[in-house]
Amino acid sequence: MKKISIDTRAKINLTLDILGKRLDGYHNVSMVMQSISLSDTLHFKLTDKDIKISCNNCYLPTDEKNIVYRAAQLLREKYNISQGVEVHIEKRIPFAAGLAGGSSNGAGTLIALNSLWDLHLGNEKLLKLGSKVGADVPFCMMGGTALAEGIGEKLTVINDLPEFDIVLVKPNIQISTPWAYSLIDVQNIKAHPDNTAMIEAIKIGNKEEIALNLGNVFEDVVFDKYPELMHIKESLKKLGALGVLMSGSGPTLYGLFTNELSAQSAKEVLLRDYEEVFAVRSYNEGGIESWDLKMD
Numbered sequence: 553m554k555k556i557s558i559d560t561r562a563k564i565n566l567t568l569d570i571l572g573k574r575l576d577g578y579h580n581v582s583m584v585m586q587s588i589s590l591s592d593t594l595h596f597k598l599t600d601k602d603i604k605i606s607c608n609n610c611y612l613p614t615d616e617k618n619i620v621y622r623a624a625q626l627l628r629e630k631y632n633i634s635q636g637v638e639v640h641i642e643k644r645i646p647f648a649a650g651l652a653g654g655s656s657n658g659a660g661t662l663i664a665l666n667s668l669w670d671l672h673l674g675n676e677k678l679l680k681l682g683s684k685v686g687a688d689v690p691f692c693m694m695g696g697t698a699l700a701e702g703i704g705e706k707l708t709v710i711n712d713l714p715e716f717d718i719v720l721v722k723p724n725i726q727i728s729t730p731w732a733y734s735l736i737d738v739q740n741i742k743a744h745p746d747n748t749a750m751i752e753a754i755k756i757g758n759k760e761e762i763a764l765n766l767g768n769v770f771e772d773v774v775f776d777k778y779p780e781l782m783h784i785k786e787s788l789k790k791l792g793a794l795g796v797l798m799s800g801s802g803p804t805l806y807g808l809f810t811n812e813l814s815a816q817s818a819k820e821v822l823l824r825d826y827e828e829v830f831a832v833r834s835y836n837e838g839g840i841e842s843w844d845l846k847m848d
């Protein structure tokens with residue numbers, strides 16, 4: 553039976569703006585997203601029938617609530633697939649963290665099963681299916697650096713982000729994305745990030761301008777509920793980060809560093825107070841073609 557494995561990468565938001573609430577309950581957003589080197593590995597094994605999920609993290613569901621299950625089931629139903637699949641998730645990306653760990657697993661599942669089940673789906677079709685699995689899934693399939701609009705599914709590729717060392721701090725708080733969106737009063741957002749300025753800063757590769765234009769409208773409302781997050785933001789700044797922001801709906805905060813040594817020493821200091829601290833890099837290999845399916 554065929555076996556393959558695939559690495560699925562987390563993302564950070566360089567900006568996150570919310571433009572309005574839609575009739576379907578979702579929000580229109582405009583955000584600059586960046587893939588990072590932190591990844592999970594998914595191991596796939598073809599079977600005769602059924603979808604079976606296992607995971608090294610016992611806190612994650614392994615039934616139909618798992619996004620991997622939902623992505624596989626969507627393909628099975630839509631294309632009348634009788635074969636089954638076993639998927640083992642090796643989790644390293646913290647979950648409910650604002651890093652799209654689940655969405656990246658959903659993206660990797662669609663890409664891997666397109667190959668394992670010989671579906672020959674083109675990129676456009678894959679991205680459309682991805683948006684049915686979750687709003688962040690199309691970006692996770694595309695990767696690299698992109699502007700995401702609509703509910704997150706309308707993607708425009710941007711030039712590569714200049715290389716940054718990035719320190720992530722995930723405090724012991726779980727944030728549900730719908731809850732965070734419910735805190736937003738669209739008419740009363742205090743400061744909208746300037747996406748045009750961010751895209752220009754990326755185009756010319758100006759790290760200071762990139763740091764200056766980081767912005768996430770969730771910060772105000774989520775910091776209000778969890779003041780500890782502001783404290784982490786201040787610590788990252790004091791430890792030498794050029795810019796600091798919360799990713800997605802939180803609670804992970806990240807700092808952009810311009811050299812590996814200062815990122816590593818910031819990580820060591822933060823590990824004294826927080827269990828989940830990672831030093832990672834921006835990951836610029838974008839495009840659906842860039843996924844690496846490894847034969848196990």
Ligand SMILES: C[C@](O)(CO)[C@H](O)COP(=O)(O)OP(=O)(O)OC[C@H]1O[C@@H](n2ccc(N)nc2=O)[C@H](O)[C@@H]1O
Pocket residue numbers: 565568577578579580581583650652655685686687688689702703704729730733800801
């Ligand atoms: C916060 C972000 O991570 C920023 O990248 C995303 O907007 C969230 O994307 P996601 O986790 O893939 O979201 P989904 O799993 O599709 O949706 C979960 C829930 O989040 C809310 N949601 C999500 C995306 C969006 N544009 N508007 C929303 O209001 C909805 O209540 C939805 O039911």
Ligand SMILES: Nc1ncnc2c1ncn2[C@@H]1O[C@H](COP(=O)(O)OP(=O)(O)OP(=O)(O)O)[C@@H](O)[C@H]1O
Pocket residue numbers: 612613617618619620641646647648649650651652653654655657658688727729800801802
């Ligand atoms: N394969 C999976 N990996 C992680 N979480 C999963 C997975 N499948 C289902 N979930 C559930 O989805 C929820 C959100 O997980 P996820 O890691 O995608 O959150 P997130 O990092 O906040 O993502 P986003 O930035 O897209 O909002 C968790 O509560 C978790 O139980």
